[in-house]
Amino acid sequence: MAMGEFKEAMTLLKKSPLLWLPGAVGGIFIAVLWLSLNISGAFFSSRLLILFALVFLLLTTGMFTVIKNGETKLTSLLAGGIQYYFRVLLPQLVIIFTIMLVFVLCMITFTLIGLSSDIGLLTVLTFGIMIPTLVLTFFFDTAAVYEDRRVFESIQRSIVLVSNHMNEVLSFFAICAVVFVGILFGLMIVWEAFLFDKLKPIMDFTDAQREAFTPDQLVAMIGPDGMWITAIILFIGFLIIIPIFYSYKACFFKKMANNTIIIQQQTSGEYDSKGRWYKY
Numbered sequence: 369m370a371m372g373e374f375k376e377a378m379t380l381l382k383k384s385p386l387l388w389l390p391g392a393v394g395g396i397f398i399a400v401l402w403l404s405l406n407i408s409g410a411f412f413s414s415r416l417l418i419l420f421a422l423v424f425l426l427l428t429t430g431m432f433t434v435i436k437n438g439e440t441k442l443t444s445l446l447a448g449g450i451q452y453y454f455r456v457l458l459p460q461l462v463i464i465f466t467i468m469l470v471f472v473l474c475m476i477t478f479t480l481i482g483l484s485s486d487i488g489l490l491t492v493l494t495f496g497i498m499i500p501t502l503v504l505t506f507f508f509d510t511a512a513v514y515e516d517r518r519v520f521e522s523i524q525r526s527i528v529l530v531s532n533h534m535n536e537v538l539s540f541f542a543i544c545a546v547v548f549v550g551i552l553f554g555l556m557i558v559w560e561a562f563l564f565d566k567l568k569p570i571m572d573f574t575d576a577q578r579e580a581f582t583p584d585q586l587v588a589m590i591g592p593d594g595m596w597i598t599a600i601i602l603f604i605g606f607l608i609i610i611p612i613f614y615s616y617k618a619c620f621f622k623k624m625a626n627n628t629i630i631i632q633q634q635t636s637g638e639y640d641s642k643g644r645w646y647k648y
Contacts, residue, residue, distance in 0.1 A: 370542075373616060374543055377615035378615075380615050380619070384440055386445060387431060387434070387611050387615055388607070388611050389431075389442070390428050390614065391609070391610035391611040392607055394427075394607075395604065397424060398606050399600070400420075401416055401417060403599055404416055406595055422457075425449075426446075429453055429513065430444075430446055430449030430450075431611075431615075431618075432452070432509065432510060432513040432614070432618050433445065433448025433449065435618045435619075436448075436618070436622075452512060455516075455518065455522065456509045456512050456513070459512065459520070459522050460509070462520070463501065463508070463523065466501070467497060467501055471493070474493055503530060504526065504530050505523050505526050505527060507621050508523050508525070510618055511625075514618075529621075529625065540620050551609060552605065559601045563594050563597060567590070569589070
């Protein structure tokens with residue numbers, strides 16, 4: 369099922385240039401954040417990040433609505449984003465708060481029993497809480513838009529769908545991983561090609577020097593030109609990845625939800641004496 373929806377998403381992106389808008393805006397946002405982080409520092413960038421995230425959510429939510437309704441106008445994207453904005457934002461905040469709350473409670477418990485300094489245990493705890501939660505609630509936004517679900521209904525709907533279609537969902541994530549790694553690998557090659565002369569000294573580093581090498585040293589090594597080239601590469605990456613990801617997610621959810629509806633219809637009814645099916 370997952371590959372068919374990926375092809376459908378690619379077809380949508382070919383037919384509707386509007387679906388590339390969130391990727392273009394997201395690319396501009398990430399490029400600006402990268403430049404501001406290296407020029408102004410983390411204080412200003414952290415505030416830009418929150419603002420950009422809120423605007424980006426409006427565009428991606430609107431993207432779901434235009435895919436759902438088959439719209440091709442910018443006004444439809446913005447109107448849909450505004451209409452469903454809080455139906456997507458609020459469950460997202462609930463999920464984040466829940467993860468943080470569970471993590472804090474576990475940390476308090478481990479501190480009381482003297483295990484708070486165990487790095488391995490904390491790492492397992494972090495991934496053990498975050499990954500299952502994010503996987504189960506991954507389709508809350510599409511449930512909110514496609515089925516007009518409210519805050520807790522959208523989260524519950526995502527959990528039910530993922531639980532009932534776990535193999536298909538894992539296939540979805542596998543395809544996303546392959547596609548994204550391929551795109552990132554290609555962009556990394558282009559980035560290294562443009563900055564080969566600046567990055568060449570790294571090849572002569574000893575193992576100890578490589579282990580001690582920090583991101584700040586890398587930024588200083590590539591210089592201002594390298595920062596701008598990196599910003600362009602980041603823009604291109606988001607321009608490609610965001611439309612593919614959200615279009616694929618919308619198509620996959622639609623198919624998964626429709627399959628669930630068919631199963632429910634087949635089990636909610638009875639046959640009469642002549643073999644005819646009557647649903648309740």
